[in-house]
Amino acid sequence: MRIVVAGYGPAAHRLVETLADRGFDGTITVLGEEPRAAYDRVALTSYLSGPPGTGGEALAYPAPSGPVAVRLGDRVASIDRARRTVTTEAGHDEPYDVLVLATGSAPFVPPVPGAGRAFVYRTIEDLDAIREASAHATSGVVVGGGLLGLEAADALRGLGLSTHVVEMGGWLMPRQVDEGGGAVLRGHVERLGLVVHTGTGLDRIEDDRVILADGTVIDAGVVVFSAGVRPRDELARRAGLPVGERGGVVVDEGMRTADPAIYAVGECALVGGMVYGLVGPCFTMAEVAADRMLGGSAQFTGADLSAKLKLLGVDVASFGQLSGALDVTYMDPVGGVYKKLFISDDARTLLGGICVGDATPYSLLRPLVGRELTAQPSELLFAGTGSAAVAGADFPDDAQVCSCNNVTKGRISAAIAELGLTDVAGVKKCTRAGTSCGSCVPALVSILASEGVAPGKAPCEHFDHSRAELFDIVRVRGITTFSRLVGEHGRGRGCDVCKPVVASILASLNGGHVLEGERAALQDTNDHFLANIQKNGTYSVVPRIPGGEITPEKLIVIGEVARDFGLYTKITGGQRIDLFGARVEELPKIWKRLVDAGFESGHAYGKALRTVKSCVGSTWCRYGVQDAVGMAIALELRYRGLRSPHKIKAAVSGCARECAEARSKDFGLIATENGWNLYVGGNGGFRPRHADLLASDLSDDELIRAVDRFLMFYIRTADRLQRTAAWVQDIGLDYLRDVIVGDSLGICADLDAGMERHVGGYFDEWRATVEDPEKLRRFVSFVNAPGTPDPSIVFETERDQIKPVLMEVTRR
Amino acid sequence: MTTVQKAQVTPGNAGEKWVPICPYDDLIPERGAAALVRGRQVALFRAFDGRLFAVGNRDPFSGAYVISRGITGTRGDEPVVATPMHKQVFSLVTGVCLDDPATAVPTYPIRVTNGTVEVSVE
Incomplete structure (x- = not known):
């Protein structure tokens, strides 16, 4: 059998390779238009970053392993279907038994005045021409803000041109991402110095400038069109083969045209009503056609258009379908991250998603498209970034679990088993x-469980007990030292x-100073140093400002201390002031100054109560219905110094407008006309969660009693490093309410007594x-x-304050 | 001990192999202390059983000089310290990081002479 292939791009290459691999014993002749054999067009942009004139060898595909006759620089001009012969432009006749059209596509050049001056972005020759023109230019315009357009813009930027991108659609990459994702992507692109114009097209090209439809004039030494491609189907048209309304050689699911001796594969083929421009589906088409020629019955039944790529240094990924009855979105305009998942209308099935700026969830979620959701959609948005929301058993083997060290699920499972x-x-x-x-440790626990290893509750090799069990052991046996407990x-x-x-358990049960005896x-x-360690080994001090209320005199003292010790000063999110850069020997001197002025330092560290944030409340605010500041101060003074399984944050809002963001806290109060609503189990951070309503319309006394019990029950029963959010979810809100409101376990008196001991025993x-x-x-x-x-501690100045000089790090 | 008592020592004179650091009793059991020995920062540890160890004070993962402020303990039978930055664990005997054996901190000879801790950085 004689197979003739018209065109020598990636699809043709894959076809020839597949035939050779599968032992095809006929003859293959490839007739290519370009002066070179097939190369990796996807990596085209990398060609420009290499030295000129290298000819793109680095992009070349390996030569096919079987005997293949290749004729380059001479494209097929006509097909004689009756004689089963093609004729090239140079007049060469090539008879065939099977003909494969792999003629690819051509960039679309809009019919605007001056278009003849513009370049396209498809072949190595195109790039050579762009590079040459750029040598004499300072600015460039890329028409088209899709995937390839941004590639081209990156190339122009790399050639030193001041670069503009013009996209007719409302945002960048309109085929891959939605408007929100496009906005975040635009932020990234603009930060790189590119200028983006959306929602407008090109009016005309003049010498050294382009004019947009909206009248904008842009200097442009180089203009590149990247506004889509058109299938090259003219050979088929002239031979009388059916083509699509908008182009493309019509083929069946075996990639065969209306003439059984002629196939079409790659970007020139119209299969199932679709033309595909991604290399993955084109490769699949080539494999299907090869299989058919060898007598097989493979079918092309559509392709996964999921893609994950890095454009201009930005991760962009989309997978599955890009619409759905329901969707959830995470957007961080500051960090430049946008993630959206599309869900079926019964909220049970993952349909697809979009990621810009952080494509970590892509590898985990793409294989789960069409399957039942394994977690809350909002948690899936963070899949792969350390969330355990996607259970270990659901991870595909190629999912990257640890992104810092690039470790896949498959490798972890194999290590566990072997x-x-x-x-x-x-x-x-x-x-x-x-x-x-x-951050992936929760995922590791989940994978261990899915491999049949029940994760022990013990925190480490030194004990077989969970934190809650250790708490009971210490309490019942009256243990006061670590030595005795571990012994x-x-x-x-x-x-x-x-x-x-x-140390936390001993503090909860016995009180006393953190540095007392063996406890230290x-x-x-x-x-140990009663302050927050920073990256250069210095510490920060955060004076306690209960409820965020402070007198001008005390504010001045903080300023004087910061000035006298040369500390970097920043307002915190917890309504306090953080003083950075103190060396260990300075800490007691700083505390002394604060103590003398009526302050104490505060826990901005440690597993303890941090702050009780508040709005200004009914004292000043015309909407306030309760004294939020007074309550916040009372709560912070009551629970300060309380040691716990993890940090505890709280807030009090004086009305339902919730300015203090109380529902993002471990416990939060929202004032009502009749008292306080108490919410528990919220947190911000890595996996934000809103607190749930535990009780409504509580009086001040009822409220404090409920919080006392909530905190003591948490301290006694939660796992190590388990925030109240996870703890409340574990035990259930109804159970929690039964225990601390209904006293279903009969332990409330004990919880109350525990908190009274803490409050009575508190000292600075x-x-x-x-x-x-x-x-x-x-x-x-x-x-x-x-x-x-310490001579290793060195500072430099930034915006009139100190900052650490970074030390050389050998690893990490 | 109820008073601040510092050993009358200097950061060391060139030529002597052993440099006196501080009284043994100044070291808090199961905690570390940093010393400046001929320009080098050394982290000294007094284990629960009274043994002494000296390793480099620089945490190779963060670049900060903080090893002396880590929590000590054991992994198996090996006495260890965890850097307070990101909690990688180092053997106090060999200096090797048990979580990443390609990384290590230097170790130094340490002894007690007449109640005074001495370190050699030769």
Whole structure:
């Protein structure tokens, strides 16, 4: 059998390769128009970043393995279907038994005045011409803001041109993303210095400038059209083969035209009413045609148009269908991230999605299209970024679980099975997953569970008990030291995981100072130095400002302290003021100044109550119905210093307008005409969650009682590092209400007594440190040179304040 | 101990192998302390059983000089410290990072002479 292929692009190459791989024993002749064999057009832009004149060898596909006759630089001019012969432009006749049209497509050049001056962006020759013209130009315009248009714009930018992109649609990449995604993408593109014009077309091209339909005039030494492509079907038309209304050689699902001896594959083919421009479907068409020629019955039944690419350094991905009855959107204009998922109208099936700026969910969610949702859609938006919302069993093997170290689900599963791993530490050690930012650790737990390894509740190798169990052991047996607990109920000598857990439990049950005796050795560095460690080893101090209310005098003191110690000063999200850059030996001096002015420092660190934020409430606000500030101060003073499984944040809003954002807190109050509504289990952060209504219209006393019990029950029963959001979801809101409102377990008196002990036993730990020479001993940079500051700490100035000079890092 | 008591030592004179640092009792059990020894930052640790260890104070992952402020403990039988930045765990015996064995901190000889802790950075 003699096969003749008209055209030598990627689809033709794949066809020849497939035939050769499958042992085709006839002859193959390829007739190509371009002066070179097939090359990777997808990587075309990379050609421009190489030195000129290299001829694009780097893009060339490997030569087909079988015997193939190739004739380049001479395209097929006509087909004689009766004689089964093609004739090339140069007059060469080539007889065939089977003819394959793989003539590709041609860039669409809009019929505007001056279009002859413009370039297109398809072949290596096109790029050579653009490069040459750019050498004499300073500015360029790309007409078309789609995928290829942005590629072309990136190329012009790389050639040093000031570059504009003109897109007729309302936003960039209108075929891949929706308006919101286009807006975020535009932000990225503009940050790179490109100028974007949308919703307008080209009116005409003049010498050195273009005029848009809306009258805008743009200087343009180089103009590139990237406004779509048209299938090259003229050979088929002239041979009398059916073509589509808008172009494309009509083929059946076996890629055969109306003439059984002629196939069409790639961008010139119209299959199922569609022309495909992505390389993936074109490859599939070539494989289907090859199979048919070898007697097979493969069918082309449409293609997944999902795509994930990096354009101008921005991740853009879309998958599945780009519309649906329901959708959920996450948009972060500051971080330049836009994600949207489309869901069926019964909210049960994932239909498709769009990602701009962060395509992490793509690899996890694309394989789940058409399947039942495994989690709340809002959680799926963060799939792959550490959320456990997508269960481990649902991950495809090629899903990248740890993006820091590029570890896939398949590799983790294999390591668990082959090495008999039983815990997260083992997975970390053997695969490096989770060893950098750690945000994928919940996914690791989920994968362990899906591989049949029940994740133990124990925090680490030193104990077999969960945090809640350790809490009960310490309480019932009256244990007061880590040594006794690990000696009688654990093994080894503890670690950075279990020691802070035990320190928290001991603080909850016994009170006392964090640096008292053996307790000091259990604290994380922040608790040990009573301040927040920063990236250069200095600390920040955040004076407590209950409810965010502060007198002018105290505000001045904070300013004076910051000025005198040269600290970087920033307002926090919790209505406080953060003072950065203190060395360990400066901390007690700073606290002393604050204590003398009537302050205490505050917990902006540690697993403890952080702040109770408030709006100004009924005292000043014309809408307020309760005294939000007064309540916030009372709550912050009541619960300050309370140690817990994770940090606790709170807020009080004086009316239903909710200016204090109380529903994003572990506990939040919203004032009503009759009292307070109490919401619990909210948080911001990585997976935001709104708090749920626990009780309505509470009086001040009822409210404080309910919060007391909520917090004590959480402290006693939650897991290590489990925020109230996850804890409330675990135990259920109704159960929680039964326990702390209905006293269904009969433990409320005990919870109340526990909180009374905390409130009665509270003292200012910073003042106690300043007043205790023994505790002060540790506040030196060097034990053998107490007067010497750490020479590795260096600052530079930015916007009139200090900032750390970054240190050289060998890894990470 | 109820008073601030500092050993009368200097950061070390060239020529002597062992540099005196501080009284043994100044080291808090199961915590670290940083020392400046001939221009190098060394993290000293007093383990729960009284053994002493000295390793480099620089956390190779973050670049900050903070190893002395990490939590100590054991992994298996190995005495370890976790850097307070991102909690990678290092052996106090070999200095090797147990979470990433390609990374290590230097280790230094340490001893007690007449109640004074001494370190060698030769």
